[in-house]
Amino acid sequence: MASINQNFLKLSAGYLFPEIARRVNAYASAHPDRAANIIRCGIGDVTEPLPAVAVAALHEGANDLADRKRFRGYGPPTGHEFVREAIAQSEFRDRGMQIANDEIFLSDGSKPDASNFLRILGNENRVAVPDPVYPVYVDTNVMAGRTGACDASDRYTGLIYMDGTPSNGFVPKPPSERADVVYLCFPNNPTGATISRGELQAWVDWAQANDALLLFDAAYEAFIRDESIPRSIFEIPGARSCAVEFRSFSKNGGFTGLRCGYTVVPKEVTGSCPDGKRIPLHGLWMRHWGTCSNGVSWPVQRAAAALCTPEGRRQMRELTDFYLENARILRASVEELGLQCWGGVHAPYVWLKCPDGLGSWQAFDQLLHASQLVVTPGAGFGRCGEGFIRVSAFNSQDNVIEAGKRLRSLVAAAV
């Protein structure tokens, strides 16, 4: 009798973004006259065309596959050497971090990486997650069996939640109880908060002292415009022995539909066995890739490498500048409404406190129904997100200006 993985049944609700899509589709079906008026600042999906260097590389990649002499079939499971080299050099070594080519593991995105990386870790690890945070960290640990049931406050037993609140600026400190694996995400999704070098150093020091592993999600690093804010955990001394980093081309290069990311796994990071033996995660992760994947699409790998050239970097900068200007506009609109907000600087998200008494999903429904504006309910990112919403700067400038105006209906609803 084939049995299912019971852990899936613990999942408390549908994954956040499909649920948003469901509500938006239901609204559009019920109000076809207003469907065209909908502005989507919910899911963090890019809207602008790919950088020209990436488009050219995609065409070249397609031409390679049309030509017997240039044809590429199965590549190395963790990515072609020239791509790993381009990434390691331009993203790390050029910035003073010592990352070897073979410490870069190319993938089809950060979401699968964050999910797959759990496979090489023991199920007995005590996992700590920030709250609010990208829901994938929690859900994938639930599915893997590292939690108990979901309690009445929508938290899973067995997980350690690290509260992010206005009082700590949404930058949690290391937990007082034992944690073996800790997720960090800066610039943060959803709050847009960044972490200072000193705060991140404190995390690395804590991880070293406590023999913990930090899973650092740097998907939004390209939006940082202040050299004093770390873009990678590997800028911090000591991180090579206690951290891995997830990176993505989705937001800096607009690859959400193209699919490419990577994990950085230094050879010094180890995990323990019951007998005390230490095993490098690098080898385990390599074994995972060799067994479970045949790597990333060839034209996509060429496009990723193109982003790492000087011209590619210039075009990524231009693209992220565009979204940052949108974020600035959104933030200014929110401030003009007298609402408290975070992010929108060094990050493509503005995180705002709903007017008094309005819950996240109420605010979501209000904005959708009264103004045809789609945002992301903060509660979808965890209990501490209740009473907040996330507004994404990934849109046209016209839409962002209009979205800023439509946020007014939130204030109207509260009055």
Add this chain to the structure above:
Amino acid sequence: MASINQNFLKLSAGYLFPEIARRVNAYASAHPDRAANIIRCGIGDVTEPLPAVAVAALHEGANDLADRKRFRGYGPPTGHEFVREAIAQSEFRDRGMQIANDEIFLSDGSKPDASNFLRILGNENRVAVPDPVYPVYVDTNVMAGRTGACDASDRYTGLIYMDGTPSNGFVPKPPSERADVVYLCFPNNPTGATISRGELQAWVDWAQANDALLLFDAAYEAFIRDESIPRSIFEIPGARSCAVEFRSFSKNGGFTGLRCGYTVVPKEVTGSCPDGKRIPLHGLWMRHWGTCSNGVSWPVQRAAAALCTPEGRRQMRELTDFYLENARILRASVEELGLQCWGGVHAPYVWLKCPDGLGSWQAFDQLLHASQLVVTPGAGFGRCGEGFIRVSAFNSQDNVIEAGKRLRSLVAAAV
């Protein structure tokens, strides 16, 4: 203290194909003068250019991403509707099988699918695998913790091995002991064996009677040229309640470097809970996709859909005809040498018995060193593969003709 997944340490050796690559690279480094003479019939990787319709679609997909109005970001995690529709219609409904669009789950390949699908199944399932077989089935179950240690005969305790031998034509019968999840792969990798409609019906009947789940790998179905041989398990009455099927565009459309496959999960297939409740795997698999992936690269999805048009189907047929002619040539060479062989008809692999006394890896080394011919040692596919080698027809016709001649050194070695 972060701990590792101990199950990885049970893995007995490196994954087969990286090990082959290692030996070939070592040989090439030691004998640079002969490196150019190497013919690779080891890994089952295609060598011919992509069908023209796929190349055109890749260019169109790149153009979409260069244009704000046509830009595509995140798509549905399980694939765009038009692609699922194209596949369900051309591969299934046009052939009389009732498969709905939303029973097609697009992915970046069969290897990740076979690995990921295990996540939705309980760890207490007793798993049966054919021997010899594609090593991914065994290794991913080891990594997931469904086995004990590897024994002296290179078999994992807890797994049920179904012997494939010349006497059963490498088509094993249902096991006599209890099995909950059973892998089948036809046309078979590595033996090239096909399964008759009657034999497959017997498997479906057994699965229904025993409440077992069949994981049917049909990656090589496009090579079947005899209408009486089933190309999909869903041609068999009853399969919708007990089977899922893995499909790939790697071998029929030459997508090994492009990465696209899919899993077919009928809504009737369920797994059990301890309380006897039945849960449809369809919903669990959907939840997996929503949480762990952002789907397949947009240009690749367009290319996959292009293969499902009448012209695309014609071009795939032409491509597989080419490899089948290679297989015929290889098989004829092997027969001429007086060696016993299987496959090479309705399959791109020829499976041959090494001359008396020669082990698989001995034959591999002999062919590499004496003739610069790379094949796959049968032992890499399981204990029953010892004493056999697999020769791949994925190469140019000139190389295949030459490979046929070089196999002679195998006979010479045995004399």
